[in-house]
Amino acid sequence: MTTQSVLAAAGGVTGGEQVTFWILAPLALIGAIGMVWARNAVHSALWLVLTMLCLGVFYVLQSGPFIGMVQVIVYTGAIMMLFLFVLMLVGRDASDSLIETLRGQRIAAIVLGLGFGALLATGMWRALGQADAAGLEQANAGGNVQGIAALLFTKYVFAFEITSALLITAAVGAMVLAHVERRREDRMDQIATMRSRFRPGNYPGPKPGPGVYATSSSVATPARLPDGGLTERSVPQILPTRELSDSETALKGTEK
Amino acid sequence: MNLAYLAQDPTLQDFGKDPWWLVLIKIVFAFVFAVLATLLGVWFERRVVARMAQRPGLNQIGPFGLLQTLADGLKMAFKEDILPKAADKVVYFFAPTISVISAVTALSVVPFGPMVSIFGERTPLQVTDVSVAVLVLLACSSMGVYGIVLGGWASGSTYPLLGGLRSSAQMISYEVTMGLSIVAVFMTAGTMSTSGIVAAQGDGTRLNLFGAVDLPAPGWYAILLLPSFIIFFISTVGETNRAPFDLPEAESELVAGFMTEYSSLKFALFMLSEYVAMVTMSAVTTTLFLGGWRAPWPITLWDGANSGWWPLLWFMGKVIALVFVFIWLRGTLPRLRYDQFMRLGWKVLLPINLVWILVLAGIRTLQKEDISESYRYTIIAGAVLVVLLVTLLWPAKKQPPARTLQEKVNRRPSGSFPLPPMDLQVPPSPRTKRAVAQREPANVGAGQPGTTGAGHDEKEV
Numbered sequence: 001m002t003t004q005s006v007l008a009a010a011g012g013v014t015g016g017e018q019v020t021f022w023i024l025a026p027l028a029l030i031g032a033i034g035m036v037w038a039r040n041a042v043h044s045a046l047w048l049v050l051t052m053l054c055l056g057v058f059y060v061l062q063s064g065p066f067i068g069m070v071q072v073i074v075y076t077g078a079i080m081m082l083f084l085f086v087l088m089l090v091g092r093d094a095s096d097s098l099i100e101t102l103r104g105q106r107i108a109a110i111v112l113g114l115g116f117g118a119l120l121a122t123g124m125w126r127a128l129g130q131a132d133a134a135g136l137e138q139a140n141a142g143g144n145v146q147g148i149a150a151l152l153f154t155k156y157v158f159a160f161e162i163t164s165a166l167l168i169t170a171a172v173g174a175m176v177l178a179h180v181e182r183r184r185e186d187r188m189d190q191i192a193t194m195r196s197r198f199r200p201g202n203y204p205g206p207k208p209g210p211g212v213y214a215t216s217s218s219v220a221t222p223a224r225l226p227d228g229g230l231t232e233r234s235v236p237q238i239l240p241t242r243e244l245s246d247s248e249t250a251l252k253g254t255e256k
Numbered sequence: 257m258n259l260a261y262l263a264q265d266p267t268l269q270d271f272g273k274d275p276w277w278l279v280l281i282k283i284v285f286a287f288v289f290a291v292l293a294t295l296l297g298v299w300f301e302r303r304v305v306a307r308m309a310q311r312p313g314l315n316q317i318g319p320f321g322l323l324q325t326l327a328d329g330l331k332m333a334f335k336e337d338i339l340p341k342a343a344d345k346v347v348y349f350f351a352p353t354i355s356v357i358s359a360v361t362a363l364s365v366v367p368f369g370p371m372v373s374i375f376g377e378r379t380p381l382q383v384t385d386v387s388v389a390v391l392v393l394l395a396c397s398s399m400g401v402y403g404i405v406l407g408g409w410a411s412g413s414t415y416p417l418l419g420g421l422r423s424s425a426q427m428i429s430y431e432v433t434m435g436l437s438i439v440a441v442f443m444t445a446g447t448m449s450t451s452g453i454v455a456a457q458g459d460g461t462r463l464n465l466f467g468a469v470d471l472p473a474p475g476w477y478a479i480l481l482l483p484s485f486i487i488f489f490i491s492t493v494g495e496t497n498r499a500p501f502d503l504p505e506a507e508s509e510l511v512a513g514f515m516t517e518y519s520s521l522k523f524a525l526f527m528l529s530e531y532v533a534m535v536t537m538s539a540v541t542t543t544l545f546l547g548g549w550r551a552p553w554p555i556t557l558w559d560g561a562n563s564g565w566w567p568l569l570w571f572m573g574k575v576i577a578l579v580f581v582f583i584w585l586r587g588t589l590p591r592l593r594y595d596q597f598m599r600l601g602w603k604v605l606l607p608i609n610l611v612w613i614l615v616l617a618g619i620r621t622l623q624k625e626d627i628s629e630s631y632r633y634t635i636i637a638g639a640v641l642v643v644l645l646v647t648l649l650w651p652a653k654k655q656p657p658a659r660t661l662q663e664k665v666n667r668r669p670s671g672s673f674p675l676p677p678m679d680l681q682v683p684p685s686p687r688t689k690r691a692v693a694q695r696e697p698a699n700v701g702a703g704q705p706g707t708t709g710a711g712h713d714e715k716e717v
Contacts, residue, residue, distance in 0.1 A: 042409060046347070049402070056395075066448075069391035073435075077398025078428055081405065085424045088409050088417060144387065145448065191671050 017061050028054035041087045045080060052076045063136055066145045208234040265455040266371050266380030268387060274379050281374065282383045286363045294531040298325040300576075301583045308587040329524060337520040342412030351410055352518065352525035355403025359532040362396035365389040366539045367451045369549045369567040381549075381568065382451060389450040390438055393540050394431070397495055400533060401427040404497070404504060407526070408514035419513030422594065423497065423504035429601040430494035430501075436609040437488035440481045440616055441544050454548030478545040483612045485545045487605050489581075492537040494601065497530065499586035503594055538578035539571075546574050 031051035038044040052075050059068030100106075139147055152160060188196075197204050208223045208231055220241065223234035274282070299314060299322055306313025314321025339345065369381030386392065401423060408420020442448055445456035457475045478485040494501040505513030515526045542548060549567035592600070618639065622632055659667070665675060 040344075042344075042347070042406075046406075065386055065388045066391070069388045069395055072395040073391060073398055073431075077395065077401075078431065081398075081401065081424050081428055084405055084409075085421060085428075088405075088421055088424075189669070191669055195671075 020057065020061055024054040024057055028058075041090070042084065045083050045087060049076055049080050052080065063140075064144065066148060203233075210234050210236075265458065266367070266382065266385070266451045267455075268385060268449055268452070270371065270380050271382075271385045271451075275377065278374060278377055278379055279383075282379075283364070286383050287360060290360045290363055290532045290535070291528070293535040294528050295325045295329070296322075297531040297535060297579060298328075298527075300579065301586070304580065304583045305587045308584075332524045332527075333521055335520040337522065338517070340412055340517045343517065344410040344412065347406050347410035349522070351403045351407030352522045352529065353403070354406065355400055355529035356525050356532070358396045358400035358403070359529045359536055362393050362400075362536045363532075363539070365392050365450050366536070366543055367454050367548055368571055369565065370563060372565055380451060381565075385449050385451045388448045390442070390448045390453070390544070393450075393536075394435060394438070397434075397533070397537075398427065398431055400529065403526075403529065404514050407518065408504070411514070411517035413517055415510045415512075416514050416516045419504040419506075419510050419516070422510075423514060426494060426497075426501070426503060426597070429598060430491040433487055433601055433605045433609060434491040434495060436606070436613060437484040437491065438544065439613055440484040441477055443613075443616060443620060444477060444481060450543050450548075454543060454550065457547045458550060475550070476545065476547045481545070481616070483608060485541075487609050488545065489541060490605060491601075492541060493582065493585060494597075496533045496537050496582075498534060498582055500589040500591050501597060502591060503597060506591055508591075534579060534582055535575065538575045538582065541578055542571065542574040546578075 028051045031047045031049075031054065034047035035044045035051065038047055052071060056068045056071040056076065059065075059071055102108075141147070142150070196202070210219045210221055210223060213221065220235055222230040222232055225231050302324075303313040303321070314324045317323045317327050339348065364383040365385060367380065367382040367385070371378055372381050373379075404423045405420040408416040408418075408423065411417070441453060445453045447453060447456065457477060497504050503513075504510075505515060507513075510516070515523060518526060549571040550562055551567065551570045622635065661678065665678070
């Protein structure tokens, strides 16, 4: 046990603990506010990471080194990383849609939020007023990690098993909903692919490359057919056509 | 002497008592170690890979090309720093810093050696240690991935974004495996502090076989917990984005992955963090599985091997050996495809690890609990029986029915490409005959009729 946690266990608040708290507590709050206010979803996630890191340090300060590190590894490291993964898949510039698809979700959110607040408040009230604190010495009697493990695998084993079953159900459900499996009849076999490729009106060869001439190397320049005509098939349809702006046509200042 | 020898292993009580200047020295040492390891690591990697590819490798700047990395680093610092137009400026700037900071921070809980004396102060050769030091290492490695993921996202370009996505998925998958392998170490060592784990791997470990036989056991967890060691090392390769798992920066698919848009010093920081992470992971593997700073067997015959400053040498030796393995892997193995990589992590490493932890927990329970001999042997026999039954009764993979050639032909859907008849006798080509007939007159005048050209040539000589 480090000196810091021993001191914290004794109940006193040391100078170092106070300094750390007063530096990190505002940061944690700023992170929380920033998470709500940030326009960009990834920025929101990053503000939340800041708050979670501060909380991790707080746990360590409160002589819960194990729970502090687990906070950093599991929440900051894995869960927020999953969030980021999803946000990045959604796209960089995608902002929140303001169309509400669920009817009455605002009222539901307000009611649930108030309920959660009430739960938290009563919990805090009971913890601060009515419950008798056993003290860290008793809780950490067999070691911090061992104490947590004993509680997890005895008293709270069903709560945790049920939570994990819920999470696994959610994950499997998401997978089942998102997974599109084409039926065997719908799959194109080799013969069907061949037939559609050689059907009348379809050119079986590869598309011609774009035209590259002395006057232009743009991919938007159509290639020429043997008879001298232009072929539109060589121009990728994905490119939007646009005119060059003035700044793009201006001289770059690199000419001799 | 004996007393001093006993006091070599630092315990958690030995930490947090250093004067401020000693703390500063240790931190600076760890940082300099990280930077030097990068400079020499790049050189080492390029020399070793060159030797494996039968090339001389770096040999122009400095003796053996040692200063090449320094020159490259200086050049990189003076290059233009390009900020892409679509980049998210703040995140783009912070990403490489996050990578480097987490990679270097991990070194602070790695034990480099035992208790030594620095300017009259007796202190452990380790920046600091906490009761959950190994979790600090894991936390650092999981934070380091933020650098890569955010760098990929903030670049505002497609290839870096793909690299960042790959990296985040890769890291989540392989951190699970990595954490599970460390669980075996925790269970055996009974502690999470790095110095404690090194101490637990010391000599004199007695393996109590079912309370009857008392054997001197090998101390290193690499031998005791071999499956954990192998899985841990594989997942460190995945975690540090090194070949064959360097999918986030796969140059044949993603240009340079997450660092495509980076240039100048920011690119140098990514480079630094990659090599520091490789060295840190080697150091962590050494600490957890290879006995840390403890000398390997033949050296331990000498009494002073594990005291004073010598262990620093053994530690460095082990780290360099592991870095060599990293480079060896890169020089030998082709890059995995992404789905193969994920399958390896989730369907091979993870289940093996879980079963191994279960077995280990069973063994440890049998060793520890005060249970009667007959009960213990009943349990062991039961476990063996279950394993045997499972292996015997495991359903065999259903073999597809063997079909004859004719059946295969008949099963082809209508409209398939026409096949020649199965009993086709190909007649000799009339054209071959004609060629022979035309060539023959040419040989008539040159030698004996009926001999081939080759035989004719031999006769001439």
